[in-house]
Amino acid sequence: MEIEQVYTRLPYTPTKTQIRILDVIFRTHERCIYSLIEAANGVGKTTCLATAAALLAKQGVRTTIFCMTYKQISRVINELKKIDADIKAVVIGSHNALCCSDNSATPRTICRIKSLRFSCAYSRPSADYLPWLFDADELVRESRAKGVCAYEAAWQSVNNAQIILATQAYLLYDNSWKKISRFVDNTFLLVDECHNLIHSGVSVFSFTLDFESPICKRVLQKVMSRTRWSKRKLLEKLGDEESFLKNTEQEITALIDSKNNYLLWKIINEYSQIKLLWEANYERLFIRQKQCEGYLGYPEEYLNQRFRAFRGGVLVSATPGSIETYKRIVHDTPLYVEKLPAPYTKDQLKVFILNDFSTRYKERTPQNYIKVCERIFRLLGKTGNLGVYFPSYEYLNKIAATIAERYPTIPFIAHSASLVELNHYGNRVMLSVQGGREGEGSEIPGGLDMVLVVGLALPFPKSLLMAREKMYRGLGISNPEEPAYISWATQKAVQAIGRVIRGPNDKGIGILMDRRFEYRHVLKSLPSWFQSYIWRSADFEQLMRLLEV
Structure with a gap:
């Protein structure tokens, strides 16, 4: 074309x-x-x-x-x-995503168990019901109004899409x-x-694997007797899969009758997870911090x-x-x-690296959290709408607790587990998590003028990440940690700063508050277009003077 x-x-x-x-x-x-x-x-x-x-x-x-x-x-x-x-465009999804149930007539989770789907209140749609150009929410609403299953409606339309x-x-x-x-x-x-x-x-x-339902906890207790398992040894310890799954399904049926929807949701998720112990193609299972960890x-x-x-x-x-x-x-x-x-000018986006701070685990002290809170409110004096993105949910919760203790008169609005709003003298702070729902691919209501990225959000060193680093090293890659996990952290930081530029006329400031962003291998992993907007590295007091200008 x-x-x-x-x-x-x-x-x-x-x-x-x-x-x-x-x-x-x-x-x-x-x-x-x-x-x-x-x-x-x-x-x-x-x-x-x-x-x-x-x-x-x-x-x-x-x-x-x-x-x-x-x-x-x-x-x-x-x-x-x-x-x-x-x-003819159709959105397809899982039973859970396209479930029409309102959790009263039948539990939303019932479609996750094949043997229980017959009890759903919503019927199979007629062949002429083709839901073109509906997003998932529109499809569910339209199908619910017709008394038919949105999941079945979507999948019967795929061939003609x-x-x-x-x-x-x-x-x-x-x-x-x-x-x-x-x-x-x-x-x-x-x-x-x-x-x-x-x-x-x-x-x-x-x-x-970390369980709440009784039957899954019993499996976990067996597994906790060692720090590392081969799959063969583990299955010898656990015994027959069929009897375990049968007992789990009986527990699920009892929970449906009791209307305990929270525990029902937990056990259905755990049911699908724990089947991995028998069915997944893994070699080793590691036990750390009372959790089972493996990769497929x-x-x-x-x-x-x-x-x-x-x-x-x-x-x-x-x-x-x-x-x-x-x-x-x-x-x-x-x-x-x-x-x-990037189509915008260097006056539209300015990025600074703060080299006097780090969120390494050994530096995560109460004094560290207090310093972050103080800096948030000083930066808020320089802007109307400030977005602050933390390396983890745990860090977000620590900061929220510190603010509540030190500034008890400031009201909190918890929009979700990953988005907390504060209002201070007419200015607004949005606290969120790097890589979370509000960290990329979404718009913050009212927009942001400045984004503070707190820390380089390196992922927890799962066994798979370490294995991927070894794989890339074996392929002759000179910096195998970059494709294995460094780029993961820098991507989340750049996506967060991208919240200030959502259109061709927007302007904003991004601040990367962790000295590790200065490291050569970290800078190299940043996108090419983004590197050109990094003005300079500075400590916090230098930054405040630069913002005055």
């Missing part, structure tokens, strides 16, 4: 960056290869994916779009509605991939926020198998991370890499 043809079909005038993204997508499709696009926050990457999918559909090309969350999928659906209201939308979980989980793979074979692949493939993959292919394989290798089903594709992100990771994913297929400059 000639890129000039695009202009007459769009409901908006594309920017130069958007034109280039569209051009790469169409050329990638023509050549049946894979492309990776690194483009800054706020340039309209999601809009470009929706546009390209709609225009390719006009040419008879079926496209599959994977996003991280259903909220991001909703944004794609909204863009598709603007471009072509008649396009021009565009299939799903979360990235469908590329990662075996059962999810088996469900979707027969519908997406030979379609063109588009992945939004592709850096989450590896982040989520590390979680999917690692497993940590490398995400890159599993994704490579998945990607072979598609007719090429494009992956986009503001923070894609190590190119070596994507080379491993596409492996035998050519990979084209496009790194686009």
Whole structure:
């Protein structure tokens, strides 16, 4: 498709960056290869994916779009509605995500257990119910009103869809991939926020078991007798899987009768987790801090198998991370890499590194938390809307508790577990977590003028992360820690700072408050476009003077 043809079909005038993204997508499709696009926050990457999918559909090309969350999928659906209201686009999801139950007639979790699905109050839809261009919430509302199952409605529409939308979980989980793979074979692949493939993959292919239900606790107690298990020795200790699963299902049935929905939700999640002890392909299980930890394989290798089903594709992100990771994913297929400059000026985004602070575990003291609180309120005097992103939920909770103790008159508004709002003399502080729901792919109501990133959010050293570092070292990569886990931390920091620039006319300041951001290998892992906006390193008092200017 000639890129000039695009202009007459769009409901908006594309920017130069958007034109280039569209051009790469169409050329990638023509050549049946894979492309990776690194483009800054706020340039309209999601809009470009929706546009390209709609225009390719006009040419008879079926496209599959994977996003991280259903909220991001909703944004794609909204863009598709603007471009072509008649396009056949369907959102697919799990039983849980597309459950119509309001938890009164039947528990929402009942569809997770196959033998109990017959008792659901919602029936199979008629063949002519095709829910085109509904996001997940719209699909559930519409299906509930008709008294039919939204899950069944979505999946019966897939064969006739021009565009299939799903979360990235469908590329990662075996059962999810088996469900979707027969519908997406030979379609063109588009992945939004592709850096989450590896982040989520590390979680999917690692497993940590920590139980609340009685039957699962009994299993855990058996496992805790050693610090390391081979799979063979562990199964000898646990015994027959069938009897365990039968006992678990009996416990679930009893909880359904008791209407204890919280414990029911916990045991159903634990049920699916603990089956991994028998069914997963792992070699070792590690016991630390009263938890079981293991891993099932490398995400890159599993994704490579998945990607072979598609007719090429494009992956986009503001923070894609190590190119070596994507080379491993596409492996035998050519990979084209496009790194686009940010469209905003250096006056629009200024980034500072504070070199007088760190969130290393040994430095996380009460005095450290007090210093963070004091700095938050001093920075708040320089801006109207301040976003503060912490390395973990634990750190967020520590800061919230310290603020409550030292500033008891300041009101808190807890929007969610990952977003706390404070108001101080007409100015607003939003406290959140790097890599959390409000840390990327979403808009903070009212916008932000300044973002403070507290700490380099290195992931907990799971056995899989260490194994991936060893794998990349074996491949001859000179800095194997960068694709293994360093890029994970820097991506979350850049995504957080990206909350201040959500459009072409926005302006904002980003502050990376951890001296480790100055380290050469950490700076190198930052996206190319972002590095050009780093003004200088400073201590906090120097920063305050610079902000005066």
